[in-house]
Amino acid sequence: MPNYLSIDTSAHASVALIDSQTGAVLGERTSPRGNDQTETLAGFVRDLLAEHQQVGAELAGIIVGVGPGPYTGLRVGLVAARTFGFVWQVPVHGVMSLHALAERVLDTEHVPAEFVVASDARRKEVYWAKYDASGELLDGPHVATAATLPALPVYGVGASLYPEQLAEAGAHGVEESLDWIAQAAELGWRGIKDLAKGVDLSDTSPQYLRESDAQVPAFMKKDKA
Amino acid sequence: MSTPQHPLVLGIESSCDETGIGIVRGTQLLANTVSSSMDEHVRFGGVIPEIAARAHLEAFVPTLEQALAEADVTLEEIDAIAVTSGPGLAGALMVGVAAAKALALATGKPLYGINHLVAHVGVGVLEGSVLPPTFGALLVSGGHTEILKVTSLTNDVQLLGATIDDAAGEAYDKTARLLGLGYPGGPAIDKAAKDGDKKAFRFPRGLSLPKFVGSAEEPGKHRNNFSFSGLKTAVARCVEHFEAAGEPIPVADISASFQEAVVDVITSKAVRAMQENGLKTLLLGGGVAANTRLRELLAARCASAGITLVVPPFSLCTDNGGMVAALGAQLVAAGAEPSGLDFATDSSQPVTNIVLEPRS
Ligand SMILES: [Zn+2]
DSSP states (O other): OOEEEEEEOSSSOEEEEEETTTOOEEEEEEOSOSSOHHHHHHHHHHHHHHHTTOOGGGSSEEEEEOOSSOHHHHHHHHHHHHHHHHHHTOOEEEEOTHHHHHHHHHTSSSOOSEEEEEEEOSTTOEEEEEEETTOOEEEEEEEEOGGGSOSSEEESGGGTTOHHHHHHTTOEEOGGGTTOOOOHHHHHHHHHHHHHTTOOOOOOOOOOOSOOOOOOOHHHHHHHO | OOBTTBOEEEEEEOSSSEEEEEEEETTEEEEEEEEEOHHHHGGGTSOOHHHHHHHHHHHHHHHHHHHHHHHTOOGGGOOEEEEEEESSOHHHHHHHHHHHHHHHHHHTOOEEEEEHHHHHHHGGGSTTOOOOSSEEEEEESSSOEEEEEEEETTTEEEEEEEBSSSOHHHHHHHHHHHTTOOSSHHHHHHHHHTTSOTTSSOOOOTTOSHHHHBOSSSBOTTTTOBOOHHHHHHHHHHHHHHHHTTOOOOHHHHHHHHHHHHHHHHHHHHHHHHHHTTOOEEEEESGGGGOHHHHHHHHHHHHHHTOEEEOOOHHHHSSOHHHHHHHHHHHHHTTOOOOOSOOOOOTTOOTTOOBOOOOO
């Protein structure tokens, strides 16, 4: 059966090879560091393909996390996935990266009726999204301070960063999840399920959620005036 | 046909605001496709790194497709891939390097992470140009101002001098802003200067005092180095002076005088460095190579010093993938070891590091 290659770099560099029929994870690699996507990603893919004698052009497709996540790392995964897709002539499917955390919540024993997942957006903010117990996205993704989150259980590393603000919002971090980051294995599984449901995943545009941050300098504004 | 001496190499450039993909067979340029995000930076008056990086992501695959079509080659036919690993903007470099690694892995081709500045010099071998074994290079652009000594393109390049603050192109951009001339500043000031008097104002030539320059026998610390921050300040004071007096700013005269200060110091230092290092040929590179006054004065000073000046076509002077492919082809022909897939970008990669060694 053909396999999917799943890639997510919205947090750390993470790669998985997944059986397209059963969803079984055949192999995976996730960097312990959050700043080495450029160095590690290609090597992870090389090793995974070699270990499983997987020929790139025989993949069922590539599933890639489109973020949100810190931009520089996020782009590494996206440009790699698009390039693999171009060379191997296989489809590239974009999946919102916070879904990977939601999938992990669905695997726990007591899934709340509604819950929030959150990741590190830096600059004193988190990326977050709200789900129901079936993993359906109810709201998000957003970027905001933890103080603005819904009053629900919050999963993921984003819940560990600003506990006081979270408490202020009436939300609370779920203990077992406080070190969870998006991983390619769970992202890929979500992608396979969504494809089976007929969800359109053809858009691989990055979810930056913030403008490019550039301020028009005062002297340029003056010129325009 | 590609042969060991004429390998077919694809080069990728993303160190600043141009996404460039070039394809070279030996010393023959087959394609040089450039997608620039320059228009998106205009309203900011300078390159915004995050905007450049976003544009590289969107441009990469379309630019690759276009270059392959233009060169009429397939990825299977390519012998090797070269990519700029530095110096440059970190976030921009990472998009090109990540893409290059994916391309190399997916095609099974060897990958070389190479030096952007040396690649600027590498275009000198293209299209039948014959360079002597040892020569000098002057690189002037928005990102760099350097004098190089090239003993071997593939394994011996030395930095003779460089700017210690702004690049020449940056000084142009900042001055153009002060004068309300828009971005990019180089062409804008060049144009405004045409109607101006270059002797109207005497602006400072950075690092020209004897204490910095020394003598040929006892060279000062900054003999071959540049500084443009004092010049920028002097222009700002000059503009303020006219504003405070309520007089119109003599844009043409200031442009011409500023340009003369930049070009005078660059050309005199470059020519002296050639003479003192026994170099008979000087190659000019970088986007500011399009500047008419720079070319004119450099040509005159090289001629009187008996130095042959080589100026590649403008499309090869600005950042492009062809230059990366050109240097890549030289490295492949010289038997250099590929860099592998595990190297990191180096935003301040020194010119002595022409090709990255594989990580063990
Ligand atoms: Zn350059």
